[in-house]
Amino acid sequence: MKTISTSLVVILIIILAGCSGKRTSKQDIAAEADSVMVPDTGFTGIKQYMSNNLLVKEVTFKNGVRQGLTKTYYVSGELYQTFWYENGLREDTGRYFFKEGQLFRETPYKHDTIDGIQVQYYRGGQLRARIGFSKGKRTPYLEEFSSNGKVFKDYPEIIVNVTDEYNSKGIYRVGLELSDKNTKVDFYRGEFINNRFDTAFLTPVKIINGKARLDLRKTNKPGQNYVGIIASMLTPLGNRNLVYKRIDLPYNDLN
Numbered sequence: 001m002k003t004i005s006t007s008l009v010v011i012l013i014i015i016l017a018g019c020s021g022k023r024t025s026k027q028d029i030a031a032e033a034d035s036v037m038v039p040d041t042g043f044t045g046i047k048q049y050m051s052n053n054l055l056v057k058e059v060t061f062k063n064g065v066r067q068g069l070t071k072t073y074y075v076s077g078e079l080y081q082t083f084w085y086e087n088g089l090r091e092d093t094g095r096y097f098f099k100e101g102q103l104f105r106e107t108p109y110k111h112d113t114i115d116g117i118q119v120q121y122y123r124g125g126q127l128r129a130r131i132g133f134s135k136g137k138r139t140p141y142l143e144e145f146s147s148n149g150k151v152f153k154d155y156p157e158i159i160v161n162v163t164d165e166y167n168s169k170g171i172y173r174v175g176l177e178l179s180d181k182n183t184k185v186d187f188y189r190g191e192f193i194n195n196r197f198d199t200a201f202l203t204p205v206k207i208i209n210g211k212a213r214l215d216l217r218k219t220n221k222p223g224q225n226y227v228g229i230i231a232s233m234l235t236p237l238g239n240r241n242l243v244y245k246r247i248d249l250p251y252n253d254l255n
Helices: 002-020 025-035
Strands: 045-051 054-062 065-073 079-086 089-097 103-110 116-121 127-134 137-144 158-165 171-178 185-189 203-205 211-217 226-234 240-248
Touching (some): 137 240, 158 240, 203 211, 211 226
Antiparallel strands (some): 054 065, 079 089, 089 103, 116 127, 127 137, 171 211, 185 203, 226 240
8 A cells, every 4th residue: 555655645746746847848838928017118208307397398208209299488487498209309390589578480390300381470460571492402492571461572582693714724714693682692513402402412612702603624524504503691671592604605515
Protein backbone atom coordinates (compact mmCIF):
# COMPACT_ATOMS: atom_id res chain seq x y z
CA MET A 1 0.00 0.00 0.00
CA LYS A 2 2.84 2.31 0.84
CA THR A 3 4.43 1.65 -2.54
CA ILE A 4 1.17 2.37 -4.38
CA SER A 5 0.62 5.61 -2.42
CA THR A 6 4.11 6.75 -3.22
CA SER A 7 3.52 6.08 -6.93
CA LEU A 8 0.30 8.07 -6.91
CA VAL A 9 2.05 11.02 -5.31
CA VAL A 10 4.79 10.96 -7.98
CA ILE A 11 2.18 10.83 -10.79
CA LEU A 12 0.27 13.77 -9.29
CA ILE A 13 3.47 15.80 -9.01
CA ILE A 14 4.28 15.16 -12.70
CA ILE A 15 0.76 16.16 -13.79
CA LEU A 16 0.82 19.35 -11.71
CA ALA A 17 4.29 20.22 -12.96
CA GLY A 18 3.08 19.81 -16.53
CA CYS A 19 0.12 22.09 -15.91
CA SER A 20 2.21 24.80 -14.28
CA GLY A 21 5.14 24.56 -16.68
CA LYS A 22 5.89 26.47 -19.94
CA ARG A 23 2.83 27.66 -21.93
CA THR A 24 2.24 26.88 -25.56
CA SER A 25 2.78 29.66 -28.08
CA LYS A 26 -1.00 30.14 -28.38
CA GLN A 27 -1.25 30.58 -24.65
CA ASP A 28 1.57 33.14 -24.72
CA ILE A 29 -0.14 35.16 -27.47
CA ALA A 30 -3.44 35.15 -25.63
CA ALA A 31 -1.76 36.20 -22.38
CA GLU A 32 0.14 39.02 -24.08
CA ALA A 33 -3.06 40.26 -25.72
CA ASP A 34 -4.76 40.32 -22.34
CA SER A 35 -1.91 42.30 -20.80
CA VAL A 36 -1.53 44.98 -23.53
CA MET A 37 -2.10 48.45 -22.08
CA VAL A 38 -2.35 51.83 -23.88
CA PRO A 39 0.77 53.82 -22.88
CA ASP A 40 0.50 57.27 -21.34
CA THR A 41 1.36 59.42 -24.37
CA GLY A 42 1.33 62.76 -22.61
CA PHE A 43 -0.71 65.55 -21.14
CA THR A 44 -4.27 66.32 -22.20
CA GLY A 45 -5.68 69.70 -21.33
CA ILE A 46 -4.55 73.34 -21.27
CA LYS A 47 -1.09 74.31 -20.08
CA GLN A 48 -0.25 77.84 -19.01
CA TYR A 49 3.25 79.22 -19.48
CA MET A 50 4.49 82.01 -17.24
CA SER A 51 7.36 84.49 -17.40
CA ASN A 52 8.16 86.64 -14.34
CA ASN A 53 4.78 85.61 -12.90
CA LEU A 54 3.00 86.82 -16.05
CA LEU A 55 0.92 84.60 -18.31
CA VAL A 56 2.53 84.56 -21.78
CA LYS A 57 0.96 81.52 -23.43
CA GLU A 58 -1.86 78.98 -23.15
CA VAL A 59 -1.54 75.77 -25.16
CA THR A 60 -4.15 73.03 -25.60
CA PHE A 61 -2.78 69.47 -25.73
CA LYS A 62 -4.19 66.05 -26.46
CA ASN A 63 -1.96 63.12 -25.46
CA GLY A 64 1.04 65.42 -25.38
CA VAL A 65 0.46 66.90 -28.86
CA ARG A 66 -0.85 70.38 -29.60
CA GLN A 67 -4.49 70.01 -30.48
CA GLY A 68 -6.89 72.93 -30.41
CA LEU A 69 -6.44 76.57 -29.52
CA THR A 70 -3.13 78.18 -28.56
CA LYS A 71 -3.07 81.74 -27.22
CA THR A 72 -0.16 84.11 -26.63
CA TYR A 73 -0.28 87.37 -24.72
CA TYR A 74 1.43 90.74 -24.62
CA VAL A 75 3.62 91.22 -21.54
CA SER A 76 0.98 93.63 -20.31
CA GLY A 77 -1.59 90.82 -20.36
CA GLU A 78 -3.65 91.55 -23.49
CA LEU A 79 -4.30 88.82 -26.07
CA TYR A 80 -1.69 88.98 -28.83
CA GLN A 81 -2.38 86.05 -31.17
CA THR A 82 -4.27 82.77 -31.51
CA PHE A 83 -3.52 79.65 -33.55
CA TRP A 84 -5.52 76.50 -34.13
CA TYR A 85 -3.55 73.23 -34.08
CA GLU A 86 -4.41 69.79 -35.38
CA ASN A 87 -1.98 66.96 -34.60
CA GLY A 88 0.71 69.49 -33.75
CA LEU A 89 0.36 71.52 -36.95
CA ARG A 90 -1.15 74.96 -37.43
CA GLU A 91 -4.32 74.82 -39.49
CA ASP A 92 -7.17 77.15 -40.35
CA THR A 93 -6.56 80.80 -39.38
CA GLY A 94 -4.00 82.48 -37.16
CA ARG A 95 -5.22 85.77 -35.71
CA TYR A 96 -3.19 88.73 -34.44
CA PHE A 97 -4.61 91.51 -32.28
CA PHE A 98 -3.82 95.10 -31.40
CA LYS A 99 -3.20 95.67 -27.69
CA GLU A 100 -6.56 97.39 -27.50
CA GLY A 101 -8.22 94.14 -28.59
CA GLN A 102 -9.11 94.83 -32.23
CA LEU A 103 -8.21 92.28 -34.88
CA PHE A 104 -5.13 93.28 -36.87
CA ARG A 105 -4.37 90.32 -39.13
CA GLU A 106 -5.78 86.95 -40.21
CA THR A 107 -3.32 84.46 -41.69
CA PRO A 108 -4.42 81.17 -43.33
CA TYR A 109 -2.47 77.99 -42.53
CA LYS A 110 -2.38 74.57 -44.15
CA HIS A 111 -0.21 71.90 -42.53
CA ASP A 112 1.73 74.51 -40.53
CA THR A 113 2.47 76.62 -43.62
CA ILE A 114 0.99 79.97 -44.68
CA ASP A 115 -1.18 79.33 -47.71
CA GLY A 116 -3.93 81.57 -49.04
CA ILE A 117 -4.87 85.23 -48.66
CA GLN A 118 -3.66 87.05 -45.57
CA VAL A 119 -5.98 89.89 -44.50
CA GLN A 120 -5.02 92.99 -42.51
CA TYR A 121 -7.30 95.48 -40.75
CA TYR A 122 -7.12 99.00 -39.35
CA ARG A 123 -7.89 99.58 -35.68
CA GLY A 124 -11.35 100.75 -36.68
CA GLY A 125 -12.05 97.44 -38.41
CA GLN A 126 -11.68 98.67 -42.01
CA LEU A 127 -9.91 96.46 -44.52
CA ARG A 128 -6.23 97.43 -44.75
CA ALA A 129 -4.63 94.87 -47.10
CA ARG A 130 -4.98 91.49 -48.80
CA ILE A 131 -1.73 89.61 -49.46
CA GLY A 132 -1.21 86.37 -51.38
CA PHE A 133 0.76 83.37 -50.10
CA SER A 134 1.33 79.93 -51.59
CA LYS A 135 2.97 77.10 -49.65
CA GLY A 136 4.76 79.52 -47.36
CA LYS A 137 5.97 81.88 -50.10
CA ARG A 138 4.65 85.25 -51.22
CA THR A 139 2.81 85.58 -54.50
CA PRO A 140 2.59 88.84 -56.49
CA TYR A 141 -0.99 89.37 -55.32
CA LEU A 142 -1.34 92.49 -53.17
CA GLU A 143 -4.22 94.87 -52.54
CA GLU A 144 -3.90 97.75 -50.09
CA PHE A 145 -6.60 100.16 -48.94
CA SER A 146 -6.75 103.51 -47.20
CA SER A 147 -8.83 103.76 -44.03
CA ASN A 148 -11.69 105.21 -46.10
CA GLY A 149 -11.68 102.24 -48.48
CA LYS A 150 -9.72 103.68 -51.40
CA VAL A 151 -7.51 101.17 -53.25
CA PHE A 152 -3.82 102.08 -53.49
CA LYS A 153 -2.66 101.93 -57.12
CA ASP A 154 0.18 104.40 -57.56
CA TYR A 155 3.09 102.13 -56.75
CA PRO A 156 6.54 102.97 -58.18
CA GLU A 157 7.55 101.46 -61.51
CA ILE A 158 10.81 99.82 -62.54
CA ILE A 159 12.94 102.15 -64.68
CA VAL A 160 15.48 100.50 -67.01
CA ASN A 161 18.55 102.20 -68.45
CA VAL A 162 20.68 100.30 -70.96
CA THR A 163 24.29 100.76 -72.00
CA ASP A 164 25.22 98.67 -75.05
CA GLU A 165 28.93 97.83 -75.15
CA TYR A 166 28.43 94.44 -76.72
CA ASN A 167 30.60 95.04 -79.79
CA SER A 168 33.41 96.92 -78.02
CA LYS A 169 33.63 95.13 -74.66
CA GLY A 170 31.19 92.23 -74.92
CA ILE A 171 29.01 93.77 -72.21
CA TYR A 172 25.34 94.72 -72.21
CA ARG A 173 24.69 96.74 -69.06
CA VAL A 174 21.20 97.00 -67.55
CA GLY A 175 20.60 99.73 -64.97
CA LEU A 176 17.61 99.43 -62.62
CA GLU A 177 15.86 101.87 -60.31
CA LEU A 178 12.37 102.83 -59.20
CA SER A 179 10.38 105.81 -60.42
CA ASP A 180 10.12 106.85 -56.75
CA LYS A 181 13.68 107.00 -55.47
CA ASN A 182 12.52 107.24 -51.84
CA THR A 183 11.00 103.75 -51.89
CA LYS A 184 13.11 100.99 -50.37
CA VAL A 185 13.61 98.19 -52.90
CA ASP A 186 15.49 94.94 -53.53
CA PHE A 187 16.05 93.75 -57.10
CA TYR A 188 16.35 90.10 -58.15
CA ARG A 189 17.15 88.42 -61.42
CA GLY A 190 14.87 85.51 -62.24
CA GLU A 191 11.25 84.42 -62.43
CA PHE A 192 8.36 83.59 -60.16
CA ILE A 193 8.28 79.83 -59.59
CA ASN A 194 4.69 78.56 -59.88
CA ASN A 195 3.65 82.13 -59.11
CA ARG A 196 5.73 82.09 -55.90
CA PHE A 197 8.49 84.49 -54.89
CA ASP A 198 11.27 82.10 -53.89
CA THR A 199 14.69 83.68 -53.34
CA ALA A 200 16.30 80.23 -53.54
CA PHE A 201 15.78 80.45 -57.32
CA LEU A 202 16.62 84.15 -57.68
CA THR A 203 19.86 86.09 -57.91
CA PRO A 204 20.06 89.38 -55.95
CA VAL A 205 21.22 92.39 -57.94
CA LYS A 206 23.56 94.64 -56.00
CA ILE A 207 22.11 98.06 -55.19
CA ILE A 208 24.09 101.24 -54.55
CA ASN A 209 22.20 104.41 -53.57
CA GLY A 210 18.91 102.96 -54.76
CA LYS A 211 20.27 101.93 -58.16
CA ALA A 212 21.12 98.43 -59.33
CA ARG A 213 23.28 97.35 -62.23
CA LEU A 214 23.29 94.07 -64.10
CA ASP A 215 26.26 93.43 -66.39
CA LEU A 216 25.39 90.80 -68.98
CA ARG A 217 28.39 89.41 -70.83
CA LYS A 218 28.84 87.93 -74.27
CA THR A 219 29.26 84.14 -74.12
CA ASN A 220 28.99 82.99 -77.77
CA LYS A 221 26.58 80.34 -76.51
CA PRO A 222 22.85 80.40 -77.26
CA GLY A 223 20.77 81.70 -74.36
CA GLN A 224 17.59 83.59 -73.50
CA ASN A 225 16.76 86.70 -75.45
CA TYR A 226 15.39 88.37 -72.34
CA VAL A 227 16.13 88.77 -68.64
CA GLY A 228 13.49 88.72 -65.89
CA ILE A 229 13.67 91.21 -63.03
CA ILE A 230 11.63 91.19 -59.82
CA ALA A 231 11.48 94.27 -57.62
CA SER A 232 10.50 93.73 -54.00
CA MET A 233 9.53 97.18 -52.76
CA LEU A 234 8.32 98.31 -49.35
CA THR A 235 4.91 100.00 -49.43
CA PRO A 236 3.81 102.87 -47.14
CA LEU A 237 1.78 100.30 -45.15
CA GLY A 238 4.89 98.18 -44.53
CA ASN A 239 4.04 95.34 -46.92
CA ARG A 240 6.09 94.05 -49.85
CA ASN A 241 4.90 94.77 -53.37
CA LEU A 242 6.40 92.33 -55.86
CA VAL A 243 6.70 93.63 -59.42
CA TYR A 244 8.02 91.67 -62.38
CA LYS A 245 9.54 93.19 -65.50
CA ARG A 246 10.74 91.35 -68.59
CA ILE A 247 13.60 93.09 -70.37
CA ASP A 248 14.07 92.00 -73.96
CA LEU A 249 17.67 91.67 -75.13
CA PRO A 250 19.01 92.41 -78.62
CA TYR A 251 21.45 89.49 -78.34
CA ASN A 252 20.78 85.85 -77.47
CA ASP A 253 24.17 84.89 -76.03
CA LEU A 254 24.29 87.10 -72.94
CA ASN A 255 24.66 85.82 -69.41
